[in-house]
Amino acid sequence: MFVKICGIQTLEAAQTAIQQGADLLGFIFADSKRYIAPEKARVIIDTIPEHVKSVGVFVNESISHMESMAALAGLDYIQLHGNESPDVAAQLSFPVIKAFSADADKLAEIKQYPCDYILLDHPSGGGTGEAFDWRQFKTFHQELPPLLSCWGD
Numbered sequence: 001m002f003v004k005i006c007g008i009q010t011l012e013a014a015q016t017a018i019q020q021g022a023d024l025l026g027f028i029f030a031d032s033k034r035y036i037a038p039e040k041a042r043v044i045i046d047t048i049p050e051h052v053k054s055v056g057v058f059v060n061e062s063i064s065h066m067e068s069m070a071a072l073a074g075l076d077y078i079q080l081h082g083n084e085s086p087d088v089a090a091q092l093s094f095p096v097i098k099a100f101s102a103d104a105d106k107l108a109e110i111k112q113y114p115c116d117y118i119l120l121d122h123p124s125g126g127g128t129g130e131a132f133d134w135r136q137f138k139t140f141h142q143e144l145p146p147l148l149s150c151w152g153d
């Protein structure tokens, strides 16, 4: 099991997530009640152990904005959580996690997307905490890059 805990805003939350076995910590740089400024994220990221990786979540931002936020915060991964085209992902200098709405009909589109991880989310979007029926995607991993599944973290 590979676990990502998203919406980290405090050192205490990061430490608790790590103690509970998180592999990835997510920092929200999109419009959200869980937003964190990159400078504040940097302070937290500087304390996390090497085996835990940091992820910055963005929604439909420019490449230059994401690159500079990622450098400022010291991110390991950029998560694209909007309608970013494959070109955007291909131009980023950071490893990419691409979020897709959990829709079995999108398999062909998802397969073409250049990224390191796929993240499946409820069609209502990121940060809603809505669960989807992940059992319908049980066999996806045979055809896709590594898969992260969201259900209200």
Ligand SMILES: O=C(O)c1ccccc1N[C@@H]1O[C@H](COP(=O)(O)O)[C@@H](O)[C@H]1O
Pocket: 006, 007, 026, 028, 030, 031, 032, 033, 034, 035, 057, 059, 079, 081, 121, 122, 125, 126, 127, 128, 129, 130, 150, 151, 152, 153
């Ligand atoms: O968490 C947020 O506030 C957020 C805002 C905008 C885009 C993505 C966001 N979070 C990411 O979405 C997934 C799913 O969240 P949830 O299960 O709906 O709470 C979460 O893992 C974050 O990566």
